[in-house]
Amino acid sequence: MHEWDADTRVDPTGDGRFTAHLTDRWSGPGGRPNGGYLVAFCLRALGEVLPHPDPLVVSAHYLRPGVVGPVRVDTEVVRTGRRLSTGEARLSCGDREVLRVVASYADLGAATGRTLVLGEAPDLPPPDECVDVHGGARRSDITVADRVDLRAPKPHGWAQGRPTGTPHTEFWIRFADGRPADTASLASLVDSAAPAVLELGEMDSTTVELTVHVRARPLSEWLAARVTTRYLVGGHHEEDVELWDATGQLVAQSRQLALLPAG
Amino acid sequence: MHEWDADTRVDPTGDGRFTAHLTDRWSGPGGRPNGGYLVAFCLRALGEVLPHPDPLVVSAHYLRPGVVGPVRVDTEVVRTGRRLSTGEARLSCGDREVLRVVASYADLGAATGRTLVLGEAPDLPPPDECVDVHGGARRSDITVADRVDLRAPKPHGWAQGRPTGTPHTEFWIRFADGRPADTASLASLVDSAAPAVLELGEMDSTTVELTVHVRARPLSEWLAARVTTRYLVGGHHEEDVELWDATGQLVAQSRQLALLPAG
Numbered sequence: 473m474h475e476w477d478a479d480t481r482v483d484p485t486g487d488g489r490f491t492a493h494l495t496d497r498w499s500g501p502g503g504r505p506n507g508g509y510l511v512a513f514c515l516r517a518l519g520e521v522l523p524h525p526d527p528l529v530v531s532a533h534y535l536r537p538g539v540v541g542p543v544r545v546d547t548e549v550v551r552t553g554r555r556l557s558t559g560e561a562r563l564s565c566g567d568r569e570v571l572r573v574v575a576s577y578a579d580l581g582a583a584t585g586r587t588l589v590l591g592e593a594p595d596l597p598p599p600d601e602c603v604d605v606h607g608g609a610r611r612s613d614i615t616v617a618d619r620v621d622l623r624a625p626k627p628h629g630w631a632q633g634r635p636t637g638t639p640h641t642e643f644w645i646r647f648a649d650g651r652p653a654d655t656a657s658l659a660s661l662v663d664s665a666a667p668a669v670l671e672l673g674e675m676d677s678t679t680v681e682l683t684v685h686v687r688a689r690p691l692s693e694w695l696a697a698r699v700t701t702r703y704l705v706g707g708h709h710e711e712d713v714e715l716w717d718a719t720g721q722l723v724a725q726s727r728q729l730a731l732l733p734a735g
Numbered sequence: 736m737h738e739w740d741a742d743t744r745v746d747p748t749g750d751g752r753f754t755a756h757l758t759d760r761w762s763g764p765g766g767r768p769n770g771g772y773l774v775a776f777c778l779r780a781l782g783e784v785l786p787h788p789d790p791l792v793v794s795a796h797y798l799r800p801g802v803v804g805p806v807r808v809d810t811e812v813v814r815t816g817r818r819l820s821t822g823e824a825r826l827s828c829g830d831r832e833v834l835r836v837v838a839s840y841a842d843l844g845a846a847t848g849r850t851l852v853l854g855e856a857p858d859l860p861p862p863d864e865c866v867d868v869h870g871g872a873r874r875s876d877i878t879v880a881d882r883v884d885l886r887a888p889k890p891h892g893w894a895q896g897r898p899t900g901t902p903h904t905e906f907w908i909r910f911a912d913g914r915p916a917d918t919a920s921l922a923s924l925v926d927s928a929a930p931a932v933l934e935l936g937e938m939d940s941t942t943v944e945l946t947v948h949v950r951a952r953p954l955s956e957w958l959a960a961r962v963t964t965r966y967l968v969g970g971h972h973e974e975d976v977e978l979w980d981a982t983g984q985l986v987a988q989s990r991q992l993a994l995l996p997a998g
Binding site for chain 1: 791792794796798799813814818819821823832835837839843846847848849850851852853854902935937943944946948950951964965966967968969970971973985988990992994995997
């Protein structure tokens with residue numbers, strides 16, 4: 473079993489409720505469980521209660537920081553239809569709700585309609601010609617960086633103490649132990665790298681809401697990521713992520729609204 | 736009172752519940768209430784129960800078509816904090832839930848952090864030098880087009896039977912009776928125009944989920960809109976909208992996931 477599957481396990485306790493355990497192995501700055509890691513528990517649980525196999529669109533509102541330890545996930549089946557089904561999941565640490573997710577599921581294998589792709593995958597050299605984006609800047613509190621490999625032609629500017637001034641990064645991403653991404657884990661991978669605003673010299677950013685569109689089942693282990701922020705207004709910014717597989721297929725698109733720390 | 740305010744009125748019945756009436760005055764194809772119109776009822780109700788004045792990020796999952804007539808909105812205050820508060824609203828027609836919204840509110844007047852804008856407002860001539868985007872193609876079932884003015888240098892290609900082949904449109908938008916947009920109505924205006932995929936010769940598209948980021952309080956009646964679809968995959972597509980006020984301020988950004996009719 474891959475570490476992702478072991479570390480996102482949910483156990484049903486009946487009536488659409490689940491228990492689980494947040495590990496300290498997928499944490500961001502300050503040892504707080506990564507936002508993408510929190511989403512995973514909600515999607516594992518919704519995958520158990522909804523009839524369709526693939527999350528198609530996931531919206532996640534972050535309410536409080538997650539806390540390592542036992543958690544509860546309560547699900548509700550909101551609607552099931554032929555083409556789509558929708559559910560809600562609430563992740564709680566103790567009696568405090570940490571994350572609320574509403575997600576619509578579909579069968580991406582049955583999506584046979586028209587295709588027209590007007591963007592392109594990031595133009596990156598092969599992963600084995602790339603280096604760790606963190607350079608020598610790995611921090612012991614950020615354990616998610618040990619579990620998710622990120623590679624680019626050269627380390628990110630911010631990781632070398634020289635932010636580029638441009639909030640745009642491109643890199644390869646995969647689970648470090650070689651676990652293939654599936655449609656559910658794409659919703660976590662889009663939130664597994666450092667925010668692009670670090671290239672503006674910012675030190676951190678807090679996600680308020682994350683929406684993920686899953687577009688296709690990935691066909692390669694390594695995925696090419698493009699991360700962009702275009703509008704930072706009054707300390708609020710969006711961050712857009714695209715993930716493409718190595719066959720040139722767009723597999724996920726995400727957007728989050730995040731806040732810089734209050735001045 | 737402007738027609739928008741009258742037609743989105745909600746009446747509290749206690750315990751965070753509201754009754755309202757869906758009119759036939761803001762409908763899209765087939766006389767189905769427009770998706771942006773449905774969101775409005777949820778935000779009117781959440782505005783009554785949350786302490787912050789402005790929707791900051793709104794995610795809306797569309798479950799079924801709305802039906803003209805009496806509706807119910809049930810709200811839940813999920814969390815209230817100093818900087819943000821979050822609530823959920825469920826809009827039901829009869830006993831069928833039509834729309835589920837989760838929204839986080841803030842005080843945009845207090846957003847005093849860093850600003851860096853890397854995109855530009857659409858480059859449009861003034862509204863009084865523009866024409867109705869529908870040309871002569873107004874349909875009697877699409878009543879929202881009577882309530883929301885849309886103007887561009889020339890009518891949209893699809894409206895003249897000549898789709899441009901490029902799913903990108905830019906135009907001015909405002910309430911037809913001159914009501915100024917506020918932060919809550921921005922979340923409806925982003926979904927009040929025809930989808931950009933009409934420029935690909937498609938006839939319709941169904942929204943599954945709509946996320947709106949409200950960035951600033953609008954300072955002009957007319958807003959400049961940019962609507963873009965870049966990825967149509969297996970009949971699923973995103974649609975991105977930006978709204979800018981006439982002072983050159985980005986006021987809202989939205990993305991929806993939508994489906995073309997099943998083949």
